[in-house]
Amino acid sequence: MNKQLLCTLKLILPATKASPNSVLGAALGPFGINLISFCKEFNNLTIAYKGLPISIKLWIYSDKKYNLIIKTPPTINLIYEFCNLKSKSWHNQLILTDDIINKIIKLKYNDFKLLTIDKIKTIIYDTAHSLGVLYKS
Incomplete structure (x- = not known):
């Protein structure tokens, strides 16, 4: 079965401070994304920008996997x-x-x-x- 693109999201999150809160849960929960693993991955990828807001682009697929692009702070x-x-x-x-x-x-x-x-x-x-x-x- 081919994976199908379900959604593309653009979010702004504080570097190294993403947590599975209600805002992130509301954005990713309906697509079955594991919030804890997403937060760990995001926090590890943004260590260099600690505390700064980071723009991300997220492609979510039908197999509950995602691609994450992290941009630099504004x-x-x-x-x-x-x-x-x-x-x-x-x-x-x-x-x-x-x-x-x-x-x-x-x-x-x-x-x-x-x-x-x-x-x-x-x-x-x-x-x-x-x-x-x-x-x-």
């Missing part, structure tokens, strides 16, 4: 993380440096495979600018 969260922002308050004046931009590029490069490094820098700079973060070269 650029906004990486800017806050690398600028050492503990609380997202507009009273904090953040400075984005070339070093921080290069760290973000290393993490996000695979998400922007078709873009040049300069274009990726522009995207990161524009994202930071929209957050009120100052750029200092």
Whole structure:
């Protein structure tokens, strides 16, 4: 019997902190996915991004198996993380440096495979600018 694609889900979960709670149970339970094994797999795959929100794409098949694609954290969260922002308050004046931009590029490069490094820098700079973060070269 061929396995059939039942559903494709896009979720955002905190890295290393997935637990079989009601939200995850409501999303995966109807398809017969073992929540505990899914959480263990997700938590092991996201150790490098501890605590940051991670976008995932999940293909669920009729044989109760799934394929999981883990993306990098959103650029906004990486800017806050690398600028050492503990609380997202507009009273904090953040400075984005070339070093921080290069760290973000290393993490996000695979998400922007078709873009040049300069274009990726522009995207990161524009994202930071929209957050009120100052750029200092």
